[in-house]
Amino acid sequence: MQIKDIAEILPLVELKCGQKGKIASVHTKNHEALKKLMAMGILPGIKINLIQKFPSYVFQLGQSQYAVDKELAECILVRIST
Amino acid sequence: MxxxxxxxxxxxxxxxxxxxxxxxxxxxxxxxxxxxxxxxxxxxxxxxxxxxxxxxxxxxxxxxxxxxxxxxxxxxxxxxxxxxxxxxxxxxxxxxxxxxxxxxxxxxxxxxxxxxxxxxxxxxxxxxxxxxxxxxxxxxxxxxxxxxxxxxxxxxxxxxxxxxxxxxxxxxxxxxxxxxGEIKPDPQLPKYGKDILSHIDDLSRAITKHLKNIPYGLSARALAVLLLEEDEEFRDLVGKMENGREIMKKAEEIYREIDKTHGERSSIRMARERHGFEGFLSDNVQVIGVCRISLADRLWRLTIEPVTGLPILLFGLIGVFVIMYYVGTFLSGAFDYTWATFASPYITAAFKSLLGDGPVSRTLLWGFDAGIQAALSVGIPFVMTFYILLAFLEDTGYLNSVAFLTDSLMHKLGLHGRSIIPIIAGAGCNVPAIIGTRVLTTRKEKIIACTLIILTPCSARTAVIMGAAAFFLGWQYAVAIYVIDFMIGILVGRILAVALPGESSGLVMEMFPFRAPKLTHILKKTWYRVKEFVLIALPIIAVGSLVMGTLYETKYMWVITRPMSLIIENWLGLPAVAGICLLFGILRKELALQLLLALAIVQFGPKTQNLLSFMTKQQIFIFALVTTLYFPCLAAVTALIKELGWKTSLAIAAFTITLAVVVGGFANQFLNAVRIL
Incomplete structure (x- = not known):
């Protein structure tokens, strides 16, 4: 069960369009971007739904949609809901 | 600045x-x-x-x-x-x-x-x-x-x-x-988790004990919250205050404890607590029913999907360019005609009757007649048209889609998607385009975008390219100038992206669906922006025209341009008179060409209607190329100074002069060698 849990955490870039989950963690050294993500509510525990992958990553979070580039999408880890 | x-x-x-x-x-x-x-x-x-x-x-x-x-x-x-x-x-x-x-x-x-x-x-x-x-x-x-x-x-x-x-x-x-005092608000302090609330209390007590005066008149609790958010400004501020060390020691202790119990930074914990409480509030005050996807939303989706979005963008950019060119040119002609018919003759008559037909009145006419006319017919029509378009694109939310679509492409030039609009607008007039770079967030981006805007041939420069190169040499030479300019732009963008210090910040943006724009809002926005432009540009152009007029009427112009002849004649291979024209181009770029024809008539007699009668094809090509590349016009420099400050603006101006001389010179040597013109 635990092993399966770990396997279900993926960076946002590896999700398929339409896949849903909860943000597990955000790891970035880019302090400025992290602060902006924080203020927008892109935080661990929040439900997320990937909408579009190209040219950048678009996802739904509550009532809002956000776009991040590939570098940041790699930093957002998502626990996939089954 | x-x-x-x-x-x-x-x-x-x-x-x-x-x-x-x-x-x-x-x-x-x-x-x-x-x-x-x-x-x-x-x-x-x-x-x-x-x-x-x-x-x-x-x-x-x-x-x-x-x-x-x-x-x-x-x-x-x-x-x-x-x-x-x-x-x-x-x-x-x-x-x-x-x-x-x-x-x-x-x-x-x-x-x-x-x-x-x-x-x-x-x-x-x-x-x-x-x-x-x-x-x-x-x-x-x-x-x-x-x-x-x-x-x-x-x-x-x-x-x-x-x-x-x-x-x-x-x-x-x-x-x-x-x-x-008729309403007495009783703000309810957010109900965060118990442990966070006790951390806030502990830190507040430490603050009350150690600090006599809390900066900005904040309460002890407010400062405690700021410190738990790891606010850099207040951490520095408190650290430097008397007894501030004690407070920071306490804060560090709490940071460690939060990290131990929650495995995350205090700032993230605070943000999560606040978002959590915010979720509680919104759940309690709103009911969300089923919502159908509107037409505007569907249209919006089309603009951000690359397959449909890129053609729409291309169409949109061509649209902006065409509207800028035709409406701008039409208005420019209308302003020119109005001024020439209803203002110019009276101003001329007034100055002549007061001061006679001498150099003094002629000099003043440069500033108060030709100068104001230049501002009216070059600046305002294009600036106004662009501002209306910009306000429309902003208010509908399409600008946001454009920023999203072009972001990864613009990253290669050290820019963000947002900057493509001002750069395209530069093809109409550089001035509003430069003012438009205000939406960019870092100085690095502003410098790169402004430099690229300056390199974008505006309608006045297009007039020179068309009037000289295309008219006398053929359209392929006009295209050649555009291609050279475009390649220089890409190269300069790449170099600046790598050479300028500063990380380009990653893309994080909210995607806003379309909203119906409101005409009064668009017009009001346009009015404010045009007013701002007029306040900057009009005095500068009028004074610039006065100075140039003085130099011209007193014949000092020829003295000044003499040292330039080494570059103009030997290196660029242009006739000496071209130097003066290039100087006047500073006021408005198409003046360079108009004056070249006018001065040719003065020097070589009234039969010189044709540039080819005193310039070779090669000279015409080099002249158009140099006019396109060198020093932006005075109004553009003023806008640059306003956005970037003196030093950077002068550096950009100096760079374009050097660029024009170097590229123009090499093009001249190249054409000398291959002899295709």
């Missing part, structure tokens, strides 16, 4: 003449500027913070025959000091320039918008919430109980519809009652 008005001076003026002042705060795209416009009418002013490019709008509203000051803060998601706009918004609030802060929230997105409201309550500011976009919320089947929200927050909540003005006056009425 020239700033139109210093912020403090303007704020003092507004505060002095009004009963009280309110500040409008809120997330981007919540209709804040619409409410500001509804409140203030046409009398608003914009002001800069010294050294900052973000402007603040200020104005006054009348309530019960008394003026009320209104400050429109930049739209931000939170009040930390990350970017320049946030810095300005935060500074205004910390400095307590307003008696009441009106937090404008988006009714369709309460669960994120309340974050800043909670932050303001945490800091202990008198807050009135304006719940805006109530009409859109109703359309989306979202029902909000404003009384309940007001009860839970302990502050007044006013429902508003900014575009129709519904409830906008209520904002002022409620603020006035708060200031008078």
């Amino acid at each position: 020239i700033s139109p008005l210093s912020c403090h001076e303007e704020i003092r003026k507004i505060r002095k003449g009004t009963r009280f002042t309110i500040a409008l705060a809120g997330n981007p795209n919540v209709g804040k500027s619409t409410i500001f416009n509804q409140l203030t009418g046409l009398g608003a002013v914009t002001a800069n913070y010294p050294g900052k490019t973000v402007t603040l709008n200020m104005g006054t509203a009348m309530y019960k025959d008394e003026p009320i000051g209104i400050i429109d803060l930049p739209g931000t998601y939170a009040l930390s000091a990350v970017s320049e706009d946030q810095w300005v918004a935060r500074r205004e609030i910390l400095d307590r320039h307003a008696e009441v802060v009106v937090a404008i929230v988006d009714a369709t997105n309460l669960e994120r918008n309340l974050y800043m409201v909670l932050q303001l309550i945490d800091l202990g500011y008198p807050v009135v919430v304006a719940c805006n976009l109530m009409d859109l919320a109703a359309k989306k089947n979202i029902c909000i109980n404003c009384e309940k929200l007001s009860e839970l927050l302990g502050v007044p909540v006013v429902p508003t519809v900014g575009v129709t003005g519904e409830g906008v006056e209520d904002i002022i009425r409620v603020c006035s009652r708060v200031v008078n």
